[in-house]
Amino acid sequence: MLTIPGLAVHQRRHSRVLEHPLASPRGGLMLHYDDSSRDDWAVEWFSDPRCTNGYTWLVLDDGRVIELADPAKRTPHAGPCLVPKANSVYYGVAAATNGRVLATEAQLDAIVGICTAVFRHHQWVRSSVADVRRRLLGHDEQAIWTRAYTSERSRWGRLGRKVDPTGTRADGRKIIDVDDVARRVWDAVGGSVR
């Protein structure tokens, strides 16, 4: 099992999550929210036999990090994306919230902590916040429509299949602002690794 240095995990629950060997090398992190309304229910769902999605890390409202899968393995968090084999290419990081409730500051801090630890662990080369942003993506920036999701042929291969982690709040506020997370990750690790 892979343990990423500097990544503070409150609990490891690997048993029922659908983890499989990587099909492609890691290339970044993908942020999500899981459409949950209660942390305990959110965590329990990943032990349910009906569960067919999963993340490497789930971040609860108070900032606790639950590791749902061995970081060395892929989880079914992304589905069809612009980048092939996105479940393997990206670590899946989800805030336990939904499309109406903004991620808490504690959640954002924990997500920044996860990303910072992963960037350091992989020693991903970066010279600017843009470099960080290239490896730190939202699900909505990658998830594409396919025949399995819509019968509208014109949508196949196009973005728009998912709206997380931005969300679609009427007031325009983002559930998770990936640009802001990237800036904070850059502040934490900027220029320290080459």
Added chain:
Amino acid sequence: MSRSRLRVIVLAALTPLLEKNVLKTFALDVPVVFSMSRLIVLAFAVGMLRQLWRAGIAGWPEATLAMAIVLALPMLAALERARPVDVLALAKALVNRFGAGAVRSVENVYASPREPSKYDDHRDDS
């Protein structure tokens, strides 16, 4: 197709939507006129059928609406002979049902859900 057959088919299709309202037919000097209430019922029925077909019926409010549309035409005929107080009582009973019971969340039920769901299956990422 002969002209007479076409006329029969058109008449058969339109008859349920026509009425012989004395005032209107006399004023316009035509034998029949379109019934606005029947046209409205037809429009609701088309909408309801589409929903039934594509999204199903969820909860009592939607079921009540579906039943009201099915019963609309016979009810309209009956209401013409009913007392105003009875009509009001019926309307009150129907309207009261619309707010009762669970409802779907407000979203486009015809579109694939773009919000994440715990039931998402993202195992296939090819």
